[in-house]
Amino acid sequence: MADAILDVRDLSVDYLTRGRPAKAVEEVSLELRPGEFLGIVGESGCGKSTLLFAIAQLLSPPAQITGGEVIFKGANMVQLGEKALRAIRWRDYSVVMQSAMNALNPVKTIGAQFADAMRAHQKISKAAVLERSREVFALVGIDAVHLRSFPHQLSGGMRQRAMIAMALLFSPDLIVMDEPTSALDVVAQRALMVQIKELQRELGFAIIFVTHDMSLVSHFSDRLAVMYAGRFAELGPTQEVFASPMHPYTIGLFDAFPSVHGPKVHIGGIPGAPPDLAALPGGCSFAPRCPKAMAACTGREPEFYQVAERRVRCFLHGPEGGSDD
Amino acid sequence: MTEVTGGFGGDAPAAAAPVPPPVLETRGLTRHFRIGGMRGRTLHAVDAVDLRLDEREIVALVGESGSGKSTVARLLAMVYQPTSGTILFRGRPLAELRSRREVLSYRGQVPMVFQDPFSSLNPAHTIDYVMTRGLKLHQPALGRGEREAEAERVLETVGLVPARQTLAKYPHEMSGGQRQRVSFAQALSYRPKLILADEPVSMLDVSIRVGLLNLMARLRDEEGVSLLYITHDIASARYVSDRVVVMYAGHIVESGPSEEVLHGPVHPYTQLLLSAVPDPRVPISITSAEIAEPPRVIEPGQGCRFRSRCPLAVEMCAQVTPQLRTSSPGHQAACHVTVPQEPGS
Numbered sequence: 001m002a003d004a005i006l007d008v009r010d011l012s013v014d015y016l017t018r019g020r021p022a023k024a025v026e027e028v029s030l031e032l033r034p035g036e037f038l039g040i041v042g043e044s045g046c047g048k049s050t051l052l053f054a055i056a057q058l059l060s061p062p063a064q065i066t067g068g069e070v071i072f073k074g075a076n077m078v079q080l081g082e083k084a085l086r087a088i089r090w091r092d093y094s095v096v097m098q099s100a101m102n103a104l105n106p107v108k109t110i111g112a113q114f115a116d117a118m119r120a121h122q123k124i125s126k127a128a129v130l131e132r133s134r135e136v137f138a139l140v141g142i143d144a145v146h147l148r149s150f151p152h153q154l155s156g157g158m159r160q161r162a163m164i165a166m167a168l169l170f171s172p173d174l175i176v177m178d179e180p181t182s183a184l185d186v187v188a189q190r191a192l193m194v195q196i197k198e199l200q201r202e203l204g205f206a207i208i209f210v211t212h213d214m215s216l217v218s219h220f221s222d223r224l225a226v227m228y229a230g231r232f233a234e235l236g237p238t239q240e241v242f243a244s245p246m247h248p249y250t251i252g253l254f255d256a257f258p259s260v261h262g263p264k265v266h267i268g269g270i271p272g273a274p275p276d277l278a279a280l281p282g283g284c285s286f287a288p289r290c291p292k293a294m295a296a297c298t299g300r301e302p303e304f305y306q307v308a309e310r311r312v313r314c315f316l317h318g319p320e321g322g323s324d325d
Numbered sequence: 326m327t328e329v330t331g332g333f334g335g336d337a338p339a340a341a342a343p344v345p346p347p348v349l350e351t352r353g354l355t356r357h358f359r360i361g362g363m364r365g366r367t368l369h370a371v372d373a374v375d376l377r378l379d380e381r382e383i384v385a386l387v388g389e390s391g392s393g394k395s396t397v398a399r400l401l402a403m404v405y406q407p408t409s410g411t412i413l414f415r416g417r418p419l420a421e422l423r424s425r426r427e428v429l430s431y432r433g434q435v436p437m438v439f440q441d442p443f444s445s446l447n448p449a450h451t452i453d454y455v456m457t458r459g460l461k462l463h464q465p466a467l468g469r470g471e472r473e474a475e476a477e478r479v480l481e482t483v484g485l486v487p488a489r490q491t492l493a494k495y496p497h498e499m500s501g502g503q504r505q506r507v508s509f510a511q512a513l514s515y516r517p518k519l520i521l522a523d524e525p526v527s528m529l530d531v532s533i534r535v536g537l538l539n540l541m542a543r544l545r546d547e548e549g550v551s552l553l554y555i556t557h558d559i560a561s562a563r564y565v566s567d568r569v570v571v572m573y574a575g576h577i578v579e580s581g582p583s584e585e586v587l588h589g590p591v592h593p594y595t596q597l598l599l600s601a602v603p604d605p606r607v608p609i610s611i612t613s614a615e616i617a618e619p620p621r622v623i624e625p626g627q628g629c630r631f632r633s634r635c636p637l638a639v640e641m642c643a644q645v646t647p648q649l650r651t652s653s654p655g656h657q658a659a660c661h662v663t664v665p666q667e668p669g670s
Contacts, residue, residue: 043530043531043532044501044530156390185389185390185557186389186557186558186559186598186601186602186603187389187597187598187601188389189601189603190601190603193603212530212531213531213603214531214605215603215604215605216603218603218604218605219603219605219608242605252532253531253532254605256531256532256534256535257531257560257604258535258538258560258561258563258564259560259604259606260559260560260563260587260599260602260604261604261606261607262606264563264564264584266539267535267564268535268536268539269532269533269534269535269536269539270532270533273500273502273503273533274530
């Protein structure tokens, strides 16, 4: 895709341990258009946060990129040195973490942290720092008096909005978000999602949003990727994925949520547990938990088959279909 | 203990057979915390809560963080003492439990399962040790062989089979869902009447959660245990519970049979909570990014605590604290607008 702002190609990340390396991300490819909202969902240990950190070049040992490229605005970030990365972080792309309480410095006011971020990139007057800080606070709906507040003086929802304000300081083209709403209550969570979407419409940045709760992004993301054991199991337009999930894992996840609407039905969840990434089973990594597994599934790994606008890593949707059972 | 203590409502059928007292009941349960040092202000965590759990019943206590739901659990588990109000266990006030033995016996009959399966089990010991220690404390009459049999029975009940292999494991060898099953097995080995489950599934993965919810329903149906399921997730509350109790800022604002509350929520807060549940199957209903967080209840005056966020608030809501009133049989809500007080009542 020529107009992609981000092009991730065959990205792999290993956690190097004393035993066999854990393959947390295995040959993941994705493209992001300017202003697109991509949701990545998966359970704990599926590699979704590692993928996000690898894209943002924030991995630290024992995690290591073992292959692939992250082309952002024309440059391969995997090859960039720390100095070059520092120049584009916050300015061209920014990161919003799961826990603002941990991501913010507890002994500095929010305003001072905004000033630090801005001064790291340019010579800028105090007045200009204050003006921009007020602007981004206004964008997320926080009163400017809270620039003088310390992180602990804000509520959870406000801290998370302050983090988003900080991510907006330089009007970046891409914001990557790692479960930014998971510490919030359901009402505050919903309000924050609506706000993120409104900001995106207004400012036009692209978003990669990682979450374990697929229903959370259902009304907000343009495309949805479902991740399992370090790989994408399914990728497609969000509404399509919800309307007709194709991968048995996506179907299982979708059915594991009790609904507050409609008739009350018994649900079963997905039996078993995700595999150990250091000792993946041969063939499809979901096969041991899959209700539709066939002989072929344990033999070799399915490819990421293209089905219309969707991609699915399952033999049921491959060229041979489900013909061998 | 089987003596009838009911009859507060006065509307029970006249010639009914003697009704056993509820397993657990609270009357006017209140807990305040002193905060702020010099100025000595008071945080009202729980105010005047009347709660009832019957035999073989799952009651979901639903609320956001700061609603007081976990404080209620700790009061029931005797971690905190109430500021005022009473807790009755099978008709007997907890305040009457004096000796260590009586308190221990209560804790065995009303055990608690915690939220975090990664910190609630001692990493240095096997599951066998954990189970044996609990049994020695709460079932001292059992011999070594009986303890072993009992540990295996409860592990099988919660689906950790083969039980003998589970006993030999350390917590780190188990997944979060399995550890939470161990917590339920441990609670079950005390032969409880009621299990207090404080957000038992919120730290687990989506695909694992529903298995635990199904287990809770099975404990009620097959083991005859009641459960207080404390959660912020109203969808899972609906899935597993017989009745739902909704708390907001220390007060109960609505309670009733789960399906009735979920399909016909009466209190505006319950309506807000339901509309915020992300559900791909229905169109989005909250469309504004208003600031939406529950208040900390410090030195509250009179009035409804939800009024500042309430779309229906009228003048009266700032002056008079609404009381729970019946909107339909078994279904109560505390709201001046949606359940108006009848004149003269």
